[in-house]
Amino acid sequence: MKKILLTTTLLATALFANPYESTPEEIAAVKATGQKTAAALLKSLGGNLQKHLKSGGPMEAFGFCSDHAYTLTEVIDQSMGSDVSVKRISLQYRNPANAPQGSEKAILESLQTLQANGVVLPEDVVEVVGDGVYKYYKPLLINKAACLKCHGDIDKLPELAKAIRERYPEDKATGYRMNDLRGAVVVTVKH
C-alpha cells in the first residue's frame, strides 16, 4: 500500500510539479523576448500575405504562403541568435513541418479545451521546459475573414481548393471558423 502511494506521489510530482526553479524576473524576460520575436514573425508573414492578397488575390497569396512562409520563418529564426528560436505549430497542420513536437501538442490541446469551455485565451503562456529553457507560446486565432479563404470552407473557391489539395494532399488545416484556435507561434528561449 505504502509503495503504491509513493509511486502515485512520485508520478503526480513528475506530471504536475515543475522541478525547475524560475524567478518572476526570468519569466518576464522570456515573455519580452517571446513577444518581440513573435511580433517580428507575424509582421513579416502577415504583411506579405496582405500584400499578395491585394495584388494577386488568393491564388497568388497561396503561392506566397506555400513557397515562402516556412522559409521566411526559418530566416527569422536564424536571425535571432542561438539562444532563441521561433516556429509555428498547429494540431491541424497543413505543412507537416509545423506539427507540434513533444509537450507542444498537450499545450495546444489545453488551449483548445480552455477555449471550448468559454475561456478567452491569454495573449501568451510560458512553459518551463528545462533548467533555464523556456517555450513561449502565442496562440493564433482565425482573426480575419481572409484566413477563411484558405483555412475555412475552401470549396467556395474551387480553383484555390484544387491548388491546396494538390500541394498538400494530407492537409488538415481547413474547416475553421472565425475565432477558432488555429495554432501558436512558439519561441524557445534559453535564458
Ligand code: HEC
Ligand atoms: C492564401 C492562402 C492562405 C491564407 C489567406 C492564410 N493562410 Fe495560413 N497557411 C497557408 C498555407 C499554404 C500554409 C502552409 C505553408 C506554411 O506556412 O508552411 C499555411 C500555414 C499556416 C499556419 C502554420 C501551421 C500549418 O498549418 O502548417 C498557421 C498558424 C496559419 N497558416 C494561420 C493563418 C492565419 C491566422 C491566417 C489569417 C490571418 C491565414 N493562415 C491565412 C495558406 C493561407
